[in-house]
Amino acid sequence: MKYLKHILILLIATTFSSCTVKYNFTGTGKIDAKTFQVNFFQNNADLVEPGIDRTFTLALQDLIMNQTNLNLVSVNGDLTYEGEIVDYRITPMTATAVGSNGDVGAAQNRLSIRVNVRFMNKKKETDDFEKPFEFYYDFPGQELPTGATLNDALKTIFERITQDIFNESLAKW
Numbered sequence: 001m002k003y004l005k006h007i008l009i010l011l012i013a014t015t016f017s018s019c020t021v022k023y024n025f026t027g028t029g030k031i032d033a034k035t036f037q038v039n040f041f042q043n044n045a046d047l048v049e050p051g052i053d054r055t056f057t058l059a060l061q062d063l064i065m066n067q068t069n070l071n072l073v074s075v076n077g078d079l080t081y082e083g084e085i086v087d088y089r090i091t092p093m094t095a096t097a098v099g100s101n102g103d104v105g106a107a108q109n110r111l112s113i114r115v116n117v118r119f120m121n122k123k124k125e126t127d128d129f130e131k132p133f134e135f136y137y138d139f140p141g142q143e144l145p146t147g148a149t150l151n152d153a154l155k156t157i158f159e160r161i162t163q164d165i166f167n168e169s170l171a172k173w
Contacts, residue, residue, distance in 0.1 A: 031170060032123045036070045037077030041115065045088035049145075052154060053085055056115065059158040063166055080120040081165070086132065087114035090145060093138060106141035111153045115161055119169045129168065135160040 038061045043053040060081060065072055070079070092106035114134040121127040137153035139145065145153060 031068060033070060033078035035073045035077045036064055036079040037073050039082035041083055041085055043085045045085050047088045049088055055154060056085060056158055060162045060165065063162045067166060078122050081117060083115060083117040085113065086116045108138055109141050110136050110138050111145050112136040113157050117165055133161045133164050
């Protein structure tokens with residue numbers, strides 16, 4: 001019993017005196033900032049889908065708020081994200097013969113979105129960057145990218161792009 005008490009005290013002492021490096025589940029380590037801002041990402045693509053600029057801006061804000069303890073501000077953030085949607089493109093991926101007359105159509109289409117991002121860190125300017133991020137969503141050729149198909153596509157694409165932006169700016173992966 002006496003040994004058990006000593007082992008328990010030793011275990012508790014080592015638990016509270018562990019390393020001082022902070023880790024979290026997002027892999028960001030220590031962030032030397034308190035605030036961030038995400039400026040509106042204007043849709044400058046040749047093919048404009050209404051509303052995706054707002055949807056993307058909010059998706060990036062939500063991801064950073066959910067994965068860090070940073071506070072969202074509208075001006076003078078320690079970290080600033082800005083940029084524009086530069087490409088919204090639908091391309092056929094595979095062809096198939098359709099109908100009795102032998103017309104060729106798309107069996108599968110791909111929606112691709114590219115976003116140009118400028119990241120500025122007031123506390124550590126060496127972290128600043130400007131680069132494009134792109135992802136895609138494949139959907140059946142007989143469907144149009146509207147309604148539920150478009151919503152699924154945007155959710156998938158924006159989840160990937162925003163996570164890539166987060167990893168590049170804060171997780172350093």
